[in-house]
Amino acid sequence: MNAYKRYERISVILKILTENPNKLFNLNYFMDLFNVAKSTASEDIDILKSILEKFGLGDIKTVAGAGGGIKYIPINNIDNFHEFMIDICRKLEDPKRIIPGGFLYTADIIYSPQYANKIGEILSYPFQEKDVDAVVTVETKGIPIAMMCARALNVPLVIIRQDNRVTEGSSVSINYVSGSQKQIKAMSLSRRSLERNSKVVLIDDFMKAGGTIKGMIELMNEFDAEVLGAGVMIATKEPEVKVVKNYFSIFTLVEMNEDKETIKMEISDWLMYNMHKNGNNS
Structure with missing residues (x-):
């Protein structure tokens, strides 16, 4: 029988754990x-854990008990994403991103596997220690970052549709009011998509007044689901009072002036607070 060297074992363990975040082994x-x-397996895990912590590449958590084990957590310190967030801020402030009508072009970032993966991991950060059953998003633009968030939490992704799909069977539909445009819109979710009484995290790419997130919460109520919180990639500074409370954003769109061709984007206060709390004074 083959005898594996320690570096071989650690390399394989790293591969298995990072491809299955939040899965208990x-x-x-x-x-x-x-x-x-x-004893040998435990030593391998301890060495790998110290390496991950040293380079800010996540953490290995130990779960005690008969059904316990170890699991990989992608983020052990939000500070490690500070430079990434600054880089994305600068990209988002490019005046060429302004689309006539006051819209911001973000598709190149959201649909980049490299960026979407990190954004999804950041969005998963507040929920890593919570018992999450599913990540829920609404089609279509937020799907990539919601998928990466679901991957980081090792739970299924549930996609709310803006119309009924015959191929998905019977659905639950609701009407909701867009917080910014005050338009009545519809969203629906297949009854088979989500188990009742699930604990869910809501993810979206952009939020202005919060009408879409509020609609998602109302739809989750139809499934008796518990909403643990909501995360969005970008939230506008105005209106300051949103129609939802339990949310956080990665970035805050402070100002976008189509006439002057200027955009001001900041890392959200929530993330800045957590980075300072962890000792990052950048």
Whole structure:
């Protein structure tokens, strides 16, 4: 039987854990995989844990008990994303992103696997220690970052539609009022998409007044789901009072002037607070 060197075992463990974030692995799994003693497997995990922490690449959590084990957490310190967030802020402030009518072009960032993955991980940060059953988003633009958030939390992604799909069977539909445009819109979700009494996280790409998130909350009520919170990539500074309360954003759109061709974007107060709390005074 093959005897694996420590660096080989650690490399394989790293690959398995990072491809399955927030999935619980019993230590016996790695003992059987490499045919090693429990003490050897534990030492491998301890070494990998220290490496991940040293380079800010996440953390390995130990869950005690008969059904316990270890799981990989993508973010152990939000400070490690500070430079990334500054970089995205600068990209979003490019005046060429202004679309006539007062819209902001973000598709190149949202649909970039590299950016979407990190944005999704940041959006997962407040919910890493919570018992989440599903991430919920509304079609279509927010799907990539919601998918990456769901991956980081290791839960299914549920997509709310803006119309009924015959291929998805019977659906629950509601009307909601767009917070910014004050228009009545509709959204629907297949009854098979979400188990009743699920604990969910709501994710969207952009929020102005919060009407869409509020509509998603109302739809979740139809499934008796518990909304643990909502995360959006960008929230506008105005209106300051949103129609929803339990949310956080990564970025705040402070100002966008179509005539002057200027955009001012900031990292959200919530994230800045958490970075300062962790000792980042950048």
